[in-house]
Amino acid sequence: MSLKDILSPLTVWRRTAEKPYTVIDPINDRPGAARYRGFHKNDMEACIGCGTCETICQNAAIDLVPVEGIETTNGDSGLRPQIDYGRCCWCALCVDICTTSSLTMSNEYIWVDTDPEVFRFVPGAENKPWDNSELGYSRAEGYQLLDPERVEMPELEPDTRLTSFIEMVQGYSAEQAKKEADRCVECGICMAACPAHMDIPGYIKAIRENDINGGLALMYQTNPFPASCGRICTHRCEEVCAINHTGDPIAIRWLKRYIADMADESDYQAITKTAEPERTEKVAIIGAGPGGLSAAYYLRLLGYQVTVFEAQPHGGGMLRYGIPEYRLPYDQLDKDIDLVASLGVEIKYNTRINGLKESNGPKESDGPGSDGGPAPSFEQLYQDYDAVFFSTGLPDPYTLGIQGEDHPRVISGISILEDVTAGKTPDLRKSVAVVGGGNVAMDAARTARRMGCEVTVLYRRREVDMPADEEEITEAKEEGVKFITQAIPVRIEDKPEAKGEQAAFVWGEAEMVDQGEDRRPKPVLQEDKIHTDLFDTVVPAIGQGSSLDFIPEDMAAKIGIIKYKIKVGLHGETGEPKIFAGGDISNRLKDAISAIADGHRAAKGIDRYLRENQSKKETS
Amino acid sequence: MTNAPIIPLTDNHQAGRRVDLSSGKYLKLWQGPQHPGITGNMSLELTVSGDEIVDLRTHVGYLHRGFEKLMERRTYIQNFPIVCRICVPEPDFNEYLYAATVEELAGIRVPERANWLRNLTLEMARLASFLQWIGGQTGAFGMGVIGQWGITHRDYVLDLFEELSGGRIYHMYIIPGGVRGELPEGFEERARAVLDKVENLLGDIERAMFHNAVFKDRAKGLGVIPREMIDSYGITGPNARAAGVARDVRKDQPYLLYDQLDFDVVTASGSDTYDRAWVRFQEIHQSLSLIRQMLTRMPKSGPIHTQLPNPLHWKIPAGQTYRRAECTRGEYGYYLVSDGSGYPRRVYVRGPSYTHAVALMESMAVGANIADVAGLMVSFHTYPPEIER
Amino acid sequence: MNTSYQYSYTNIEELLEILVEKGFIAPATEQQHATVIGRRQVQSSDLAFVTVAPEAARHLILDLRDRFGFTHLVLLTAVDYIEEGKFLLTYLLHNYELHHDIGVQVPIGREAAEAGASMESIHDLWAQAGTYQRELKEMFGIDFPGSPRVDEPFILEGWDEVPPMRREFDTKQYSETTYFPRPGRSTNDPADYMRQKLYPKE
Numbered sequence A: 001m002s003l004k005d006i007l008s009p010l011t012v013w014r015r016t017a018e019k020p021y022t023v024i025d026p027i028n029d030r031p032g033a034a035r036y037r038g039f040h041k042n043d044m045e046a047c048i049g050c051g052t053c054e055t056i057c058q059n060a061a062i063d064l065v066p067v068e069g070i071e072t073t074n075g076d077s078g079l080r081p082q083i084d085y086g087r088c089c090w091c092a093l094c095v096d097i098c099t100t101s102s103l104t105m106s107n108e109y110i111w112v113d114t115d116p117e118v119f120r121f122v123p124g125a126e127n128k129p130w131d132n133s134e135l136g137y138s139r140a141e142g143y144q145l146l147d148p149e150r151v152e153m154p155e156l157e158p159d160t161r162l163t164s165f166i167e168m169v170q171g172y173s174a175e176q177a178k179k180e181a182d183r184c185v186e187c188g189i190c191m192a193a194c195p196a197h198m199d200i201p202g203y204i205k206a207i208r209e210n211d212i213n214g215g216l217a218l219m220y221q222t223n224p225f226p227a228s229c230g231r232i233c234t235h236r237c238e239e240v241c242a243i244n245h246t247g248d249p250i251a252i253r254w255l256k257r258y259i260a261d262m263a264d265e266s267d268y269q270a271i272t273k274t275a276e277p278e279r280t281e282k283v284a285i286i287g288a289g290p291g292g293l294s295a296a297y298y299l300r301l302l303g304y305q306v307t308v309f310e311a312q313p314h315g316g317g318m319l320r321y322g323i324p325e326y327r328l329p330y331d332q333l334d335k336d337i338d339l340v341a342s343l344g345v346e347i348k349y350n351t352r353i354n355g356l357k358e359s360n361g362p363k364e365s366d367g368p369g370s371d372g373g374p375a376p377s378f379e380q381l382y383q384d385y386d387a388v389f390f391s392t393g394l395p396d397p398y399t400l401g402i403q404g405e406d407h408p409r410v411i412s413g414i415s416i417l418e419d420v421t422a423g424k425t426p427d428l429r430k431s432v433a434v435v436g437g438g439n440v441a442m443d444a445a446r447t448a449r450r451m452g453c454e455v456t457v458l459y460r461r462r463e464v465d466m467p468a469d470e471e472e473i474t475e476a477k478e479e480g481v482k483f484i485t486q487a488i489p490v491r492i493e494d495k496p497e498a499k500g501e502q503a504a505f506v507w508g509e510a511e512m513v514d515q516g517e518d519r520r521p522k523p524v525l526q527e528d529k530i531h532t533d534l535f536d537t538v539v540p541a542i543g544q545g546s547s548l549d550f551i552p553e554d555m556a557a558k559i560g561i562i563k564y565k566i567k568v569g570l571h572g573e574t575g576e577p578k579i580f581a582g583g584d585i586s587n588r589l590k591d592a593i594s595a596i597a598d599g600h601r602a603a604k605g606i607d608r609y610l611r612e613n614q615s616k617k618e619t620s
Numbered sequence B: 001m002t003n004a005p006i007i008p009l010t011d012n013h014q015a016g017r018r019v020d021l022s023s024g025k026y027l028k029l030w031q032g033p034q035h036p037g038i039t040g041n042m043s044l045e046l047t048v049s050g051d052e053i054v055d056l057r058t059h060v061g062y063l064h065r066g067f068e069k070l071m072e073r074r075t076y077i078q079n080f081p082i083v084c085r086i087c088v089p090e091p092d093f094n095e096y097l098y099a100a101t102v103e104e105l106a107g108i109r110v111p112e113r114a115n116w117l118r119n120l121t122l123e124m125a126r127l128a129s130f131l132q133w134i135g136g137q138t139g140a141f142g143m144g145v146i147g148q149w150g151i152t153h154r155d156y157v158l159d160l161f162e163e164l165s166g167g168r169i170y171h172m173y174i175i176p177g178g179v180r181g182e183l184p185e186g187f188e189e190r191a192r193a194v195l196d197k198v199e200n201l202l203g204d205i206e207r208a209m210f211h212n213a214v215f216k217d218r219a220k221g222l223g224v225i226p227r228e229m230i231d232s233y234g235i236t237g238p239n240a241r242a243a244g245v246a247r248d249v250r251k252d253q254p255y256l257l258y259d260q261l262d263f264d265v266v267t268a269s270g271s272d273t274y275d276r277a278w279v280r281f282q283e284i285h286q287s288l289s290l291i292r293q294m295l296t297r298m299p300k301s302g303p304i305h306t307q308l309p310n311p312l313h314w315k316i317p318a319g320q321t322y323r324r325a326e327c328t329r330g331e332y333g334y335y336l337v338s339d340g341s342g343y344p345r346r347v348y349v350r351g352p353s354y355t356h357a358v359a360l361m362e363s364m365a366v367g368a369n370i371a372d373v374a375g376l377m378v379s380f381h382t383y384p385p386e387i388e389r
Numbered sequence C: 001m002n003t004s005y006q007y008s009y010t011n012i013e014e015l016l017e018i019l020v021e022k023g024f025i026a027p028a029t030e031q032q033h034a035t036v037i038g039r040r041q042v043q044s045s046d047l048a049f050v051t052v053a054p055e056a057a058r059h060l061i062l063d064l065r066d067r068f069g070f071t072h073l074v075l076l077t078a079v080d081y082i083e084e085g086k087f088l089l090t091y092l093l094h095n096y097e098l099h100h101d102i103g104v105q106v107p108i109g110r111e112a113a114e115a116g117a118s119m120e121s122i123h124d125l126w127a128q129a130g131t132y133q134r135e136l137k138e139m140f141g142i143d144f145p146g147s148p149r150v151d152e153p154f155i156l157e158g159w160d161e162v163p164p165m166r167r168e169f170d171t172k173q174y175s176e177t178t179y180f181p182r183p184g185r186s187t188n189d190p191a192d193y194m195r196q197k198l199y200p201k202e
């Protein structure tokens, strides 16, 4: 043992004079680091109650619970995460995956209480001292568990699009669809936003699992138009998609289309058929649009004998005669319609139901197949069938309500679209002004572009106010459609030199006048900013109204038709128990999926009505 | 004591010898389960004759949480917060190896900067673990004051972990795909300050511990591991290096950025408690140098994480792999088997203590003095949870 | 270059070729399931797995240790392929000179005859092997006759259920029946809840 080894340890004696290393008052003097994973905070306003935090928590520490003062609304389940600190390990995976980034952690880590129950709490709802702490853990930039980017949809280039009516959106490949389907968190918040309440997470999961037929069967439970809706649906679901809060929403519509495209048509019947017994009751349906055919499909599945009367030579309603082929090819629409027909639904085309009082049409006893013959009247259907459903849509274009609108160079948007569908070439010539900002305006403008016209869209409000889909506006621009916003039509004049061959469109610039909170600003004409432009054709495309002349007046009163509008019950009930209605004529949203949902609900309403009738008969 | 059992001796070298407890010559003594040294919850069942140990059996099972089993019913992302708990002093090795095996089977490439940050945390974890070990080693020989310094300075390293990862002990920083955050503002300066503080301490430790007659007296010659035991007992890390076996995964199968860093494998030849301590002490110096090198050479920006598939549905192609890393105690390894589903089929965690604390300890304790058992145990630097994953 | 051992080889592929020559594994290269005897899988330039019959395993392991330089037993564990009625034992061996790993994998019957799952012991080849085997006995119910203290509990105490690492042992069910749940917890599915709130009658 060397002396050095005895003395050496003593050389560190000065450490005895060191101040203690410990923090004297840790409760006050030792806050957690700026990133400390301490107690949870949740921004109650931003959270949508999607439950993704609950799904990822490997400790099953989270429950989704109702919270006082938080309403269930479109896009917000009204639930909020409650965390059990008896289970939580403060891993913050819940924070990392939170779709809205509402969930974070404070740097607070001291919480003492004698009641164990308080440690099961709803962050953000209980006024905790750390609720407003600035410091604490939140997801770092450059690190994200959920992919914010949508798989890009292959589309035709604008130049190619202009040369034909070929479908521009080309559809996902299997790999792309799976990748997009992978982004879904399966919260199901979208289901409430979908007018038909389709099981969206369900069919997206089917894509991930390569179960196309399973996905198709799920879609048919609520929507017999998957091929069409997969292309043109207004996709309200995507607006509320949880992922929309952190990036691009899931391409729900394109995924629906993927299933419809992939499913083998020969499997369709087997997939969608149910085993309900046949029933003897007959139901008449007026209008083979999505509303009518949806009702027909579900009624048929329930075993009823269904006949659809359609004025046009083909089915689909506005999906065919309104929506242009480049958005919804006819063969895809036919695929949907054919399935409905194949289940035994009889569709009588070229048969316009009329409002004649005395029945001069063929008797029901004449049997089917009388397409060419005189059409039955509403009255007649009412008498011959056990129930009637009508979904006759909005065929009459609204007029602009300005002077000179009867000019020969004014052609409505809807009639242009209808002509193109019918194979006729609308007389558009070169320069075209389309008035309006909805989907009809976009369709008319883009159709005109495809016919070689120079197209200007005039809209009275700002671009953000346009009811048309954002992507439609973008696509129209890509295709060379010009936009003039805040433009109010004033009158249409006939310049003498144009001799009725051109219309002089007089419009004025609008000023947007604030209408106070929650109301959109109103465009007000600035009298000093009036312009006059010459166009070959002016196309009003500002909406359509119903045409219900086929319903005799006394019947209309019974049904409850007031000023071309019908109020119906949840299941399409009208004032007359035997008569049900739905689709564009009665709903607020006026899109395909709402009409489909109306048809489905009306089928349930009719089924209930007929069953009640039957049991009444049986008991009496 | 007529019915006392006759127990066969555990050590292979004594095969065939038995201890007859009824002879009155022996005594059974339990050390633990509360911290024999600071190696965690396990216990040593000693059979002693006088104060000499004739047989030792180690008992684990006091903190079995069944991690490997739990992992089979959790998704790949859900396992990420679990794995760190398999080893308190060096959780990061679990995080890294879990992520590395998952990424290998899933075919995920990690951005370069994330690899630097991973490497930095692994070396910081080594530093913290060594400092904690100083606490144990000196404490076991009655030099608790030095131990306090070690523990305190470990805490300074944990402060750095806290600001980087949001947690002091369970960092949950290395996640499949990369890491969970950038270095906070001013981290480098604060880290360098901590490194300087530790370096300063090391001088004192050298004088007070290694040039200390008491420590020398007790540690020299205690628990000499013969060279030929190294392979036959699966001994790795400083326990092997102190026996002159120059093996270090960081050099032999460099992972992350170790092949770009400047360091030498530390060895010694005495293979006793003192030399093992000396090797660790040198490796603390080495860690300081490596961390400084990384702080200097690391790219200053760049992506820290690769977009993973949605972790809620994440499935990993069927396959199996094993990856290892050099933690302070030796070879840490993860064996991952995927059957193609969203849940691992099997995760096997290899911690160095599995052999150091059981087969090795049972064999080396024989012949030692009761008072030296704790010091011997700590000199193998073992940690029970990685035995009973 | 590995010189101190009887068989010298430089890379994993070469090693596998020698093992083929020696009849341990099949020359086949196509990917089969890990439990198929003769199967080989090269995971990377320093890691491969081979599957051999139980009778051949000890011989191969010994050869690898003494003639090929795989002196380090990294780990020994099992994977439960319950659907095939098999356990797959994995002996992971490491060559310190070339820094190669080879996983020798051995399928054994999960419930072979009355004896239950069983495998020849290698406790005499590595001192720590006995610990692995003791754990496998306890956690999987795989016996290694002759292995020291193989029947002594390792981690568990007074355990009389299914060996817990077997796939059929359900930890969740076990904890639900063994411990009492914390009262006061219930959750809601967002989609169902929204249906009740927003469109209950549709």
Ligand SMILES: Cc1cc2nc3c(=O)[nH]c(=O)nc-3n(C[C@H](O)[C@H](O)[C@H](O)COP(=O)(O)OP(=O)(O)OC[C@H]3O[C@@H](n4cnc5c(N)ncnc54)[C@H](O)[C@@H]3O)c2cc1C
Pocket (backbone or CB within 6 Å): A232, A233, A234, A286, A287, A288, A289, A290, A291, A292, A309, A310, A311, A312, A315, A316, A317, A318, A319, A322, A323, A351, A352, A353, A354, A391, A392, A393, A394, A395, A414, A417, A439, A440, A443, A550, A582, A583, A584, A585, A590, A591, A592, A593, A595
């Ligand atoms: C240009 C345009 C673009 C559109 N784009 C979209 C879009 O992208 N996405 C979307 O979701 N929706 C779109 N819509 C709206 C959508 O087409 C309608 O909401 C939907 O078609 C309404 O369905 P429906 O069944 O109520 O009526 P309709 O589809 O209008 O069908 C009514 C049917 O009843 C027939 N009918 C009417 N009267 C009689 C009678 N007396 N006897 C016999 N048959 C009769 C009609 O011929 C027609 O076939 C668009 C509409 C238009 C006009």
Ligand code: SF4
Pocket (backbone or CB within 6 Å): A042, A046, A047, A048, A049, A050, A051, A052, A053, A054, A080, A081, A097, A098, A099, A100, A101, A102, A103
């Ligand atoms: S993941 Fe976020 S938005 Fe969704 S429920 Fe949890 S805290 Fe709310």
Ligand code: SF4
Pocket (backbone or CB within 6 Å): A056, A057, A058, A059, A060, A061, A062, A083, A087, A088, A089, A090, A091, A092, A093, A094, A095
């Ligand atoms: S921090 Fe981790 S354990 Fe705690 S609630 Fe969130 S996900 Fe669950």
